[in-house]
Amino acid sequence: MTIQILMPALSPTMEEGTLAKWNVKEGDKVSSGDVIAEIETDKATMEFEAVDEGVIGKILIEEGTEGVKVNTPIAVLLEEGENASDAENAAEAAPKAEPKSEAEPEPNSAPKAAAEPKAPEPATLDPDWPADAPxxxxxxxxxxxxxxxxxxxxxxxxxxxxxxxxxxxxxxxxxxxxxxxxxxxxxxxxxxxxxxxxxxxxxxxxxxxxxxxxxxxxxxxxxxxxxxxxxxxxxxxxxxxxxxxxxxxxxxxxxxxxxxxxxxxxxxxxxxxxxxxxxxxxxxxxxxxxxxxxxxxxxxxxxxxxxxxxxxxxxxxxDIEDLTIPIGKARIWREGSDVTLVSFGIGMTYALEAADKLAEDGISAEVIDLRSIRPMDTATVVRSVMKTNRCVTVEEGWPVCSIGSEISAVLMREAFDYLDAPVLSCTGKDVPMPYAANLERHALVTAQEVIEAAKSVCYR
Amino acid sequence: MAATRQRKPNASKEELLGYYRDMLLIRRFEEKAGQLYGMGLIGGFCHLYIGQEAVVVGVEAAAKEGDQRITTYRDHGHMLACGMDPDGVMAELTGREGGYSRGKGGSMHMFSKEKEFYGGHGIVGANVPLGAGLAFANQYRGNDNVACTYFGDGAANQGQVYETFNMASLWKLPVIFIIENNQYAMGTSLKRGSSTPALYTRGEAFGIPGEAVDGMDVLAVRDAAKKAVAHCREGKGPYILEMNTYRYRGHSMSDPAKYRTREEVQKMRETRDPIEHVRELLTLGGDATDEELKAIDKEVRDRVNKSAEFAQASPEPDLSELWTDVYA
Known part of the structure; x- marks a missing residue:
């Protein structure tokens, strides 16, 4: 059977190229690895090697031809015992099918949630262990x-x-x-x-x-x-x-x-x-x-x-036998009705301190500890904000593309109609950490900043 | 090239025929992969192993059941040599459901727990500590398995390689560091990128023995690998084998290879080809007839053609695959 030699793609982006030079002529014997042509791609001139053994039966594209589409037959290779008329027949045969590119539905129907392991039951005030545990x-x-x-x-x-x-x-x-x-x-x-x-x-x-x-x-x-x-x-x-x-x-x-x-x-x-x-x-x-x-x-x-x-x-x-906490579940530290404070890690110390002080001023803050950052229990945050209509996030990290930014985006998407104020983020300042004691204190988030942010979203 | 080629093979006819078949399978498979790439059926990066076949086939000849292997992105040869199915490898190259990673890994990222093949890694040097970790697990479990960790002359200049040498020697981990020195880190020749060209000495500061091996001679590779494997199994710690080899094709498919001459490549192909070498040993010694070798050629060609057909017939992965295997 004759073999059609096709215009190759010689780079990840090549769609067509110039057949710069033939290194063989009709009747030449070639074996695997022989350079048979030079092809100019969008990036460079590449040597094109034979894959199969045989005799060049017919050259279909003359050298110097520009804009030869990938997969166009450029020559016909004869195997042992074949002759030139086989090459003629092969040349007339229809070119090989294009690589398929039929329209496909956009993957937006696929379940996005599959990438995120589903959070366990939403958080409540109840702890994750028996109520009577010592x-x-x-x-x-x-x-x-x-x-x-x-x-x-x-x-x-x-x-x-x-x-x-x-x-x-x-x-x-x-x-x-x-x-x-x-x-x-x-x-x-x-x-x-x-x-x-x-x-x-x-x-x-x-x-x-x-x-x-x-x-x-x-x-x-x-x-x-x-x-x-x-x-x-x-x-x-x-x-x-x-x-x-x-x-x-x-x-x-x-x-x-x-x-x-x-x-x-x-x-x-x-x-x-x-x-x-x-x-x-x-x-x-x-x-x-x-x-x-x-x-x-x-x-x-x-x-x-x-x-x-x-x-x-x-x-x-x-003090129980085998204490485990599910990854992906937030914890509600204190219930409140006026504003939701969301934090995690050491940020919780500022959030809880702020909640105490806010209570003195008659503002009831609900404090949520995310505990897990990924997967994040956003359902608990959204549910809380549907009740309080206000949210302040607290973290020590930098403000740009922060966890607070993510929560803010989630709330805009999932609780937009419930928000009575913009979501505010209290974060570390947007600077490398300084050494001087006063500067460092200032670079970190403080309980006072959380209090001010909470009052601001409560319009107080 | 360091050593001289063996003229009197210390290998049986059956062994030689086996090496011949295994190397030829890699050669023909890679040629076919290059062809499918040319047809647009394989995308992205595709690094062919043509010219280096003796390295992986020789090392595999020294391995036993349970030994692990891990390599970089020039990985098709390693997968075929440890017995992975050519259909699954080729279908991964075409990004199809029948591929080893169901189309989610591609040329550089395939794995087989069954064959103890741990990838297929795309970041130069990063697979070296991973390989030492496989060896760590062997030591932890108290078995005598050895982790064959392959990397290139380019990776030999990465910092984490030396972090790994230190720990592997300190803890006497059963790992063989196989440096496939194919002379070019992409387009940078060894002498342009390495302050000292003798890569097998790179473990000296850590007390790791090293050896330069003619990586175009499957028997030399096998014998060196046997020595290294024995060293590891005896609990003496890591071993470095620098395989001096040569890649005929570009670094990846889109490499115009202006950093070396056509004559240099041609000379290597004509005088040092690892497959021709075994063919000569078989025919000049009178062990095998032309017919026997032709039969192997045909068997290999048919196997590769079948894998190419499978890789084109296998459907693209279902869109639901996008979202699976992110978390266990």
Whole structure:
């Protein structure tokens, strides 16, 4: 059977090109890999190699021809035992069908929500544990430590890796006692090599282990962000669902105190944009414990954002066997009727303080702790705003493309008719973090700013 | 090229025929992929492995069940060599439902848990710590599997490669770093991009043994790989193999290859071709007849044609696929 040689596409964008030169003539024998022609694409002149063996039976497009469409037959190749008349017949045969491009319906009917794991039941004032559970005071630090220890006891595939997590027991003492209990095989000190150990842990997760990677702070995870996003978050999708990446990246995030611009940054909005990642930023010790346990069990990569200033704060934590908090569910901290304050992580301290002061002025604020940034429990926020008709968001991160911006957009889309005032965002200031004590205080969000924003949307 | 080619093969006829068949399958598959690209059936980036076949076929000859492999974006050869189905690979290239990633990965992103193939990665150097992570899992589980981690001469200058060398040596991870030195990091020749050209010595500072291998000689590759695999299985830690090889085609499909001469490529093809080498060993030694080899040629060509037909007949993925596999 004769073979038609077609005008090739030699770049991702090429639709037509110039057949600059034939390096063979009719009757020449060619084998795979021989350069038979030179073709000018939209980018460069490329050599065009033969794929099949045979004899050039007929040249259909003369050299120097411009604007030859991709897939146009340009020559006929004869295989062993064929002659020129076969070439004539082949040349007259209809050209091969164009690659199909039939109109397709726009994918807007596809369910958008599928990319977002559905939030559990909407939040209520009820806690996520039995009402009669005994409570115990616990710091956020101890809550995180006990979450890891419990999960490591339950599953031998869980291990902790990071800088100073083992012998030093954690730069912030979150891994205190873990080396003693679990040994060096499962509590692993790494060199200072964030990019490398993040990638190594992702590889271990591909192989089915469940790493908990501690970044001494999330500022250093910027060195590793390619592995977090390109390797951890995208591989399940790129593999058509074959490969999972059950991994937790955790560590302190956001401003500490007086540590300057490179060590003071909130990454919530950065990671919140990435499909394939879950992002959690707890405020209370109970949520820190329950969410970290859920994160370690989750089959997806979870970015778990903590805060150094919160580590030493104590909260009531239910003293029950296996406390887990579902990822993707907000918590209503206090009910109110005049304005909804939405926050997460350390931002909650400002929101709650503001709510107390607002109450003194006769303004009843409802305070929602998002707890999870992705997936985000926007249903709880929307429901609250339908009641209060006003919303102020609170976070330490920068204002541009912030979590507050996202909430604002959601409310405009889903609660437009319920809003009696514009949604206001209280954020960190749009500057790198300064060192001087007074400047730093000013760069961070304050309870006073939240109070003023709440009064402003209440027209008070 | 470092070593001299073997004239007296320490391989049986069956082994040689196997290597010949495996290398030829990659060659013909890649030629077909290039052709389908030319017809507009394959899009985007497409990095062909033609010329480098002896590397992956030689390493696979030293591997056992349970060993893992991970590589960069020039990955079609690695998938075929570890036994993945040519139909599924070709259909992924055409972005069809029958592809290994159901059309969601493309040329650079395919995986097979069954064959312990962990991709297919597009960021130069990023698969190196991932490969060490596979080795970490082997050590954690206490098995004797080895993670074969392939990367190019270009990736050998990435920082995370050295972060990985350090950890792999520190923790004695069972990982073989296989540097496929095809002489050009896209358009930058080795001497224009590397302060020291001997890439196999790049682990010296970390105490990792390294060896330069003639990557155009499947038997030299296999023997070096056997040594490296044994080193890893004995718990002695990582090993570096620098495979000196050559890619005949451009970096990707749209590479006009102005950074090297036509004569250089032609000379490599004529004098160093890894497939011709095995063909010579088989015929000059009188082990195999022309008919036997022709039969393999035909079998391989038919297999590749079948994969191309499958890849064109397989439908495009359903639009609902857009939204699946984002979360487990």
């Amino acid at each position: 409570m115990k005071k616990m710091t956020v630090r101890e809550a995180l430590r006990s979450a890891m220890a419990e999960e490591m006891r339950a599953d031998g595939d869980v291990f902790v890796m990071g800088e100073e997590v083992a012998e030093y027991e954690g730069a912030y003492k979150i891994t205190q006692g873990l080396l003693d209990e679990f040994g060096g095989k499962r509590v692993i000190d790494t060199p200072i090599t964030e990019h490398g150990f993040a990638g190594l842990a992702v590889g271990a997760a591909f192989a089915g282990l469940r790493p908990v990677v501690e970044f001494m702070t999330f500022n250093f995870a910027m060195q590793a962000i390619d592995q977090i996003i390109n390797s951890a978050a995208k591989t399940l999708y790129m593999s058509g669902g074959q490969m999972g990446c059950p991994i937790v990246f955790r560590g302190p995030n956001g401003a500490a105190a007086r540590v300057g611009a490179q060590h003071s940054q909130d990454y919530a909005a950065w990671y919140a944009q990435i499909p394939g990642l879950k992002v959690v930023q707890p405020y209370s010790a109970a949520d820190a414990k329950g969410l970290l346990k859920s994160a370690i069990r989750d089959p997806n990569p979870v970015v778990f954002l903590e805060n150094e200033i919160m580590y030493g704060k104590s909260f009531d934590v239910p």
